[in-house]
Amino acid sequence: MRLFGRTGAMDVFRNYKIDIFGLKNGTHQYDFSFDEDFFSKFESSLLKLGKGSCKVQIEKTSSMLTLDFEVVGDLTLECDRSLELFEYPISIEKELIFKYGDEEKELSEEVFVITPTTQSINIASFLYEIIHLEIPMKKLHPKFKNEDAEDELIFSSTVSEPNQDTVDPRWEALKKLNKN
Numbered sequence: 001m002r003l004f005g006r007t008g009a010m011d012v013f014r015n016y017k018i019d020i021f022g023l024k025n026g027t028h029q030y031d032f033s034f035d036e037d038f039f040s041k042f043e044s045s046l047l048k049l050g051k052g053s054c055k056v057q058i059e060k061t062s063s064m065l066t067l068d069f070e071v072v073g074d075l076t077l078e079c080d081r082s083l084e085l086f087e088y089p090i091s092i093e094k095e096l097i098f099k100y101g102d103e104e105k106e107l108s109e110e111v112f113v114i115t116p117t118t119q120s121i122n123i124a125s126f127l128y129e130i131i132h133l134e135i136p137m138k139k140l141h142p143k144f145k146n147e148d149a150e151d152e153l154i155f156s157s158t159v160s161e162p163n164q165d166t167v168d169p170r171w172e173a174l175k176k177l178n179k180n
Helices: 009-016 037-041 124-132 141-158 169-179
Strands: 018-019 027-032 049-060 062-077 085-102 111-114 120-122
Touching: 009 120, 027 124, 037 049, 037 085, 037 124, 085 124, 124 169, 141 169
Parallel strands: 085 111
Antiparallel strands: 018 120, 027 049, 049 062, 062 085
16 A cells, blocks of 8 residues: 555545655655554554654655655554563664656565656555564563573573584494494
């Protein structure tokens, strides 16, 4: 769901729209915030609770736009082990590049092509993805952090390195046969 100057269903994200058509070349700063209301507007969102801020610095040239995102906040996650809710702090820096071209398309996760007549860029979906990519695969309440580290140490200590000096006695018997 990319939002390049389109209207309609995306009116719910009008607060996340950056007008770029009349923007002069140079650096421009924008501030946004997100909270539960932001996440509720995305269908089947993994996140329901959280809040924070997003600073977007745009560097505009005649051939492209570079958007530098700085996202800071707290997400409320559910622990996979105890099902308790806990605060998970985030601090993210991400860069997106918008090049001018004949048709709008996505070249990679960070590089997009927009037409020179594109009126605005709505950053809501980009902000949503940036935040969601910060959620860890294994969501553990901070009270389990030390226990989890101990489990990893116990597991790793059970695996031992083979000793180079010790020779299996079966090989010794085979070596004796080879000498005959």
